Amino acid sequence: MSAIRDDLAKAIKNTNLVEIYSKGTNEQFIVGYVIQQDEKFVLVQAVNVDGELDGLVVFRKASLARVISDTDYLKSMATIIALAKQRGYYDVWNTERLMNKLLKKQNKTKHSLLKTLLKQAFHHDQVIQLSGRIKKHGDSYAGFIHSEHKKYIEFNYVDMFDLAKRPQIAIRYAEIDEASFHSFETFNTTAVIESFMPGDFH
Numbered sequence: 001m002s003a004i005r006d007d008l009a010k011a012i013k014n015t016n017l018v019e020i021y022s023k024g025t026n027e028q029f030i031v032g033y034v035i036q037q038d039e040k041f042v043l044v045q046a047v048n049v050d051g052e053l054d055g056l057v058v059f060r061k062a063s064l065a066r067v068i069s070d071t072d073y074l075k076s077m078a079t080i081i082a083l084a085k086q087r088g089y090y091d092v093w094n095t096e097r098l099m100n101k102l103l104k105k106q107n108k109t110k111h112s113l114l115k116t117l118l119k120q121a122f123h124h125d126q127v128i129q130l131s132g133r134i135k136k137h138g139d140s141y142a143g144f145i146h147s148e149h150k151k152y153i154e155f156n157y158v159d160m161f162d163l164a165k166r167p168q169i170a171i172r173y174a175e176i177d178e179a180s181f182h183s184f185e186t187f188n189t190t191a192v193i194e195s196f197m198p199g200d201f202h
Contacts, residue, residue: 007067008037017074017081020044021065022177029068030057031077035099036106037061041113045099046183047077051084053095055183056102058117063132063177098182117179122148127186127193130155132177134169142189158189163196 011018011034019029032046041058048054084090106116121128122145131140143157152172159165180186 004061004064004067005037007069008034008042008061011067011069012036016069017047017078019068019071019074020059021068022059022063023065026065031074032057034067036103036113038113043099043102043113043117045095046180047081048184049080050089051077051080051082052089052184053091053093055093055095055180055186056099056117057178057180057183058113060114060132060177093182093184093187095182114173114176114179117181118145118153119148121145121181122153126181127190128179128181129183129186129189130171130176130179132175134171134175142186144193158192158197160192163192166197 007018010016015033017031018034019031020034021029030044030046031048032044035043035045035056037043040061042061042064044057044059046054046057081090102116102120105120106113109116111119118128120126125144127142127144129140129142133139141157143155146154146156146168151174152170154168155171156166156168159167
């Protein structure tokens with residue numbers, strides 16, 4: 001855990017592009033810039049395979065297997081990111097502006113990075129994607145927070161295969177290992193909700 005914390009601190013200091021691996025996913029990782037960390041969580045600005053900023057992600061540090069920098073793949077991604085910036089599609093969702101607002105709020109409160117991101121999504125009625133050790137309904141889904149409570153949230157998630165459903169589950173904060181929003185996936189889910197799920201789901 002201390003090694004991961006040190007790797008994250010180094011990535012923040014040097015603004016390194018990194019590969020972040022979660023436990024149990026040896027071949028799967030996300031690419032991004034590490035922005036900030038607190039005692040339990042880390043905030044990452046994700047980048048997709050096309051070199052575009054793809055949302056803000058908060059990881060529970062205890063769920064991470066390793067953080068790697070300076071690989072050939074990251075060198076390739078740096079070139080792809082440079083192309084995205086040159087062609088004007090690097091930050092189509094204004095993610096950097098949102099990140100700056102989120103960090104200002106984080107600095108003014110005593111909330112963890114996870115709760116800061118969840119509160120941002122809740123207060124602005126934004127779709128969020130959650131994954132982790134969440135019981136009953138699989139480990140990853142997108143939707144919006146219906147209500148906040150001391151130890152859990154009521155979460156309305158979208159089933160893309162059954163748009164007539166209005167599923168809601170309680171998710172404890174302790175079950176969430178990864179939370180992301182302002183990404184291509186969350187904006188896609190927002191479009192589906194607006195098209196097929198009227199106010200009765202909100």
